[in-house]
Amino acid sequence: MFDPGGACTWGQIGIVAIIAALALAAEHYFPWRLALGRDLPRPGAYVLGVLAMAIPLSGLYVAWGFEPPAWQLAHLAALWAVVGAGGLTVLAAYGLDWTIRRVRLAAELAELRRMRDDG
16 A cells, blocks of 8 residues: 555665566567567557556556545646657657658658659
């Protein structure tokens, strides 16, 4: 059960932090190219990285229980709200980068064609 400031609480937090760190290290050094035939896409890497932190922390919150005070449920909800927003932001940023890159490439191709035809 949750005991703010208790030795057990800090030990649990330490264990969860170690689990998250080990998960992140495993994801970092996993042979993605061998498993997928290519590098892990950046958005996928970010999502897996966030999940490596959020899942163990969520497990700790569940282990602490959702009895009063109700703020524990609020912490879990806030955690997942932030994770969700972060994930969507990363995906949106990569989508925007992809679109900008395609627009620039199309403009460059049009310029090269114009130069070829005028040449």
